[in-house]
Amino acid sequence: MRLLPYPKRIAFGGWFMRRVLAPIAGYDARVRENLALIWPDLPANRVPALTRAVCDNVGRTLAELYSPHEFKAVVADSPLLGTGIEPILEAQRQGRGVILVSGHFGNHDIARAVLAGKGMAVAALYKPQRNPFFDRHFAATIIAISAPLFPRGRRGLADLVTHLKRGGVLGMLIDQHMHHGAALTFLGHRALTALSAAELALKYDCLLIPVYGIRQPDGLHFELLIEPAIPHTDATQMTQALNDSLSAQVRAHPEQWFWVHRRWK
Numbered sequence: 273m274r275l276l277p278y279p280k281r282i283a284f285g286g287w288f289m290r291r292v293l294a295p296i297a298g299y300d301a302r303v304r305e306n307l308a309l310i311w312p313d314l315p316a317n318r319v320p321a322l323t324r325a326v327c328d329n330v331g332r333t334l335a336e337l338y339s340p341h342e343f344k345a346v347v348a349d350s351p352l353l354g355t356g357i358e359p360i361l362e363a364q365r366q367g368r369g370v371i372l373v374s375g376h377f378g379n380h381d382i383a384r385a386v387l388a389g390k391g392m393a394v395a396a397l398y399k400p401q402r403n404p405f406f407d408r409h410f411a412a413t414i415i416a417i418s419a420p421l422f423p424r425g426r427r428g429l430a431d432l433v434t435h436l437k438r439g440g441v442l443g444m445l446i447d448q449h450m451h452h453g454a455a456l457t458f459l460g461h462r463a464l465t466a467l468s469a470a471e472l473a474l475k476y477d478c479l480l481i482p483v484y485g486i487r488q489p490d491g492l493h494f495e496l497l498i499e500p501a502i503p504h505t506d507a508t509q510m511t512q513a514l515n516d517s518l519s520a521q522v523r524a525h526p527e528q529w530f531w532v533h534r535r536w537k
Contacts, residue, residue, distance in 0.1 A: 273335060278342045282335045282492055289331025290324045299327055303531040310459045325527035332491060333379045340416035346492060347382055348389040350485070353497040357390070359479065360441065360498070364392070369436035369478035373469050374485070375447035375518045376530035381417050382485025382494050384443050388418035394441045395420045397432060418443075436476045443483075444469045446514055447530075449537050454508055458515045459522060461536050470502070470510035480510060482517040487528055497521075 273281050294300045303323045307314060336343045363370050374380050384394040396414055400423045401407040415421045420435065422428040436442060446469055453464035473480040482499040502513045522529040
């Protein structure tokens with residue numbers, strides 16, 4: 273795919289996912305299953321088009337993440353919506369850590385890519401893979417967007433805490449099923465959700481800010497929405513606020529969320 277010019281490469285990634293890989297892997301069936309759960313009254317004639325659009329976005333996102341340098345160049349000047357970057361910069365001036373929270377929506381690495389292009393290192397937390405060869409490849413793909421990168425586990429957590437205490441910025445995703453998560457709601461249904469982003473924000477006095485990279489109609493460009501920081505209360509209430517924020521974006525742009533997840537086990 274890297275032999276193709278970037279715009280054609282991204283478009284091909286979307287086409288390949290929706291027309292070839294999604295039907296084979298059962299992604300399209302899972303999208304329809306989740307849509308039926310959340311929006312049982314969705315007109316039947318909307319479901320096929322929405323399913324194709326969801327799979328297209330997944331394919332484009334994968335192609336973008338495997339094209340890190342071109343991806344960062346294309347999105348570097350993405351329009352900033354909402355509160356913009358100033359609260360993040362102010363926290364940096366104060367030496368206060370910032371946790372940017374999103375979901376698998378649009379392209380979830382837009383905030384890391386845009387801020388890295390402005391000279392701000394945005395760390396990421398990732399789950400090491402069992403296969404050591406793939407793990408090196410997987411980690412290199414993530415870190416090409418922005419460094420540092422912290423593996424889940426005791427050592428990774430220690431380095432992450434040091435990063436936040438020094439006023440660093442961290443990007444996290446909260447929209448996957450967590451077996452030991454809190455029973456909160458997402459899109460109106462019970463969803464087990466990790467409280468870790470809010471717990472870190474409370475423990476180390478970090479700003480907790482929802483962010484979203486919203487794909488534009490041309491399929492290549494984005495707007496970066498930076499919402500106001502979630503007020504510090506308790507971890508459960510703050511995480512529910514994050515779920516509510518993401519729910520609003522999914523309802524506004526349903527084709528851009530990763531409905532393939534088994535979110536409501």
